[in-house]
Amino acid sequence: MRLLPFFLLATLATSATANTTKDHARQLRCLALNIYFEARGESTEGQLAVALVTANRVKSPRYPNTMCGVVWQKRQFSWTHDGKSDRPDDRRAWKLAKDIARFVYYKFDRLPARTRRALDLTHGALHYYAPSLAQPYWARLQVVTRTIGGHVFLRDRS
Numbered sequence: 001m002r003l004l005p006f007f008l009l010a011t012l013a014t015s016a017t018a019n020t021t022k023d024h025a026r027q028l029r030c031l032a033l034n035i036y037f038e039a040r041g042e043s044t045e046g047q048l049a050v051a052l053v054t055a056n057r058v059k060s061p062r063y064p065n066t067m068c069g070v071v072w073q074k075r076q077f078s079w080t081h082d083g084k085s086d087r088p089d090d091r092r093a094w095k096l097a098k099d100i101a102r103f104v105y106y107k108f109d110r111l112p113a114r115t116r117r118a119l120d121l122t123h124g125a126l127h128y129y130a131p132s133l134a135q136p137y138w139a140r141l142q143v144v145t146r147t148i149g150g151h152v153f154l155r156d157r158s
Contacts, residue, residue, distance in 0.1 A: 032101035037079035
């Protein structure tokens with residue numbers, strides 16, 4: 001078995017770390033964009049709830065297993081296919097969305113299970129909708145877990 005020189009191992013390790021850091025930054029941005037475009041007009045609680053639904057979907061076997069996969073899954077979130085710019089233009093709202101995204105992405109799952117359950121404002125919701133904008137047919141097949149601001153949060157019947 002041939003061993004790699006130390007400097008080459010260090011370079012490979014640095015490259016892997018850089019790729020991991022880059023991927024985390026990308027996943028974090030996808031989550032922040034979803035919070036921003038889905039709920040920037042909502043309270044902090046409402047924005048956190050949208051972030052938690054996104055995170056709940058990542059954990060569900062029925063959805064992609066990354067934030068970007070969930071956010072960009074075809075026709076799941078209206079802002080991803082509305083033809084408008086996907087660039088945040090409200091600096092304060094964008095900063096808050098990024099702060100919430102960092103909490104959910106880096107810290108939420110590290111909390112004890114009991115604390116996570118208490119903080120999950122959505123009670124495990126995988127879906128939400130804004131009744132002022134639409135009454136989706138699929139909502140009848142779900143159980144409402146909570147209403148926060150302009151969104152109704154739902155989970156599967158089971």
